Amino acid sequence: MYPIVKRRDLTKGIVLFEVEAPAVAAKALAGQFVIVRANEKAERIPLTVMDFNREKGTITIVVQEVGYSSTIINRLQEGDAFQDFVGPLGVPTEIENYGRVACVAGGLGAAPMYPIARALKEAGNEVISIIGARNKDLIILTEEMEAVSSKLVISTDDGSAGIKGYAATALAQVLEENGGKIDHVWAIGPMVMMRSIVEFTRPLGIKTIVSMNPIMVDGTGMCGACRISVGGETKFACVDGPEFDGHLVDFDLAMRRLAYFKDAEKRAMARLDCGGDCGC
């Protein structure tokens, strides 16, 4: 069992957990993920590492309620424990001194972006971070991101905080302010957001790394559920990624594959509301 030592509600439906998992904490790096199971019957759910504490042997994750399993996880309290917690999985972010980089996070994407921005800054980069969300209530981890960035820019679709517009609008503005010179971009967030960033940087030829989050089962390359198409080649996101060159990713395919179990998931959700004894 993997006890939860800290729980913090970041905003409605988004919870941060610090979890005791010494073997994972000893090795985790920016860009990697874990797979957790809340209880004995639970699904295996992939979650990105937001932070790791090698001394305390803990891993921090941030979970957004989107369906049945994430809701079950977010009901866990300090003192409860995860049944299973495996990692670190996936290939770590390639950290180098690229010069000036932009770290663009959409909504929850701020969580996985945090250790990447920190590592890039430690490597000597000028790190301009952007957090974009629909409205100001959905913006999370601003203090944390501020601490690891040279500059933090906020944008909201409705203008309730920061720049009014999408994350791509904010990135365009940042680019202009910097004389058109940004050497490398990371974009993590919902598929549509990552795709819009990628389409923005494509004509400019700025290398853009995205973090793909397809449906996964084992996370070790055994099942192929997580396959995506990159540059016309099939890749297993769990072992070949989750980070890929955004200009080569087939986003249409990735978005379709994510939706495949939607109807079944609705049945699981129904159970949350009724208590589950009705067999619906």
Place this chain on the structure above:
Amino acid sequence: MLEKVERQAMPCQDPAERARNFSEVALGYDEETALLEASRCLQCKKPLCRQGCPVEVLIPDFINLVKERDFMGAAQKLKEKNNLPAVCGRVCPQENQCESKCILGKKGESVAIGRLERFVADYELAHGSVTPETGVPTGKKAAIIGGGPAGLTCAADLAKLGHSVTVFEALHVAGGVLMYGIPEFRLPKNVVQTEIQNLKKLGVEIKTNMVVGKATSVEELMEKDGFDAVFIGTGAGLPYFMNIPGENLLGVYSANEFLTRSNLMKAYQFPEADTPTKVGKRVAVLGAGNVAMDASRTALRLGAEESIIVYRRSRDEMPARHEELEHAEEEGVNFQLLTNPIEIIGDENGVVKGMKCLRYELGEPDASGRRSPVAIPGSEFVLDVDTVVVAIGQGPNPLVTKTTPGLELNRKGNIVADPETFATSKPGVFAGGDIVTGAATVILAMGAGKTAAKAIDEYLKNK
């Protein structure tokens, strides 16, 4: 007189009924039947059957104990050579092994050794197991990577010899293919877990959720954590795809994903268990091995109206166990033989709506003597399916091998190991099971684990 007794049939659930449930298909012998079957054994002085068994189970000896109604004694006898008899009694291809050699088979039907093995093992499971004795602690530590049959067997034998043994398993439970691949209706998961509990009684520690190559590495285990020897039994877990257009459409699964969802994650109990799976009305399964049979039979049980095996060669070449093939036929699985898919077709939402195939005929025998199939020009047709399960084989997963410098691999990425000792090119590191041979059988993996344990014991003694 004795020869008059016929080979006792295995009682099975009715095909029509079982094709829709996940309970075990073969029900097992009762005591009467077991005694009758055991009475057929001639107790040969030079038992040929044993030569056919990769772990040399003391076959006539255990059958003799059955005859004497000493079922616990028989279990002990089995376990001298085979740590997982309840598993092997169910899934071993006895027809190609012990039973193919049995002297009775020359004229009539061989003794049903596998069914007797299962009877004895189940009897033991039901009546409290015998824990074998462990040796005097040697102070030596061995790490086993992968908790499949190869790793578990090696672990048990090393523990019995007094070594301290830790198994590192990537998934949340040990058992390997026995847990995630082979379905409940053929190998109940509680049987596997009871066998694993017995192993723990030997003092074997099992660390689940440990992906070697990520959370730790072979070198780290040896250099930092003080393991004196390592056995790698990581299996053949990497699913192959056909590399035909349309393979990333929705509704195309690898057999590993399809079976893992159903077996390991219990998707067949969804929504009581949390993991879903989706099976359409018409399911095509590509391939004709045990994996394909399991996938096609699972599809029926998950509610598919039609489950179709699509295979390039003919029935005689199908690599599946005879019994599995028969069970699949009885349950109503359809077979499209001498047929090969060339493209999977999707609808406007990217969901499978059909599969373009070509018909084949058998040509001239090739170098191996097999008549290889050749495509019939112009035979193209579309098979009406909405789900495709690819079961054409698995390769070695590179997570461990890529992170272990000095480990020699063959062209396919399998570990090269000495056939006598299972030693690899890296001192102190041994390997066996599917990671060495490519996808094979439970008993061969166990045999490798067993032989390797002997070699590891020697190595540790001289270290």
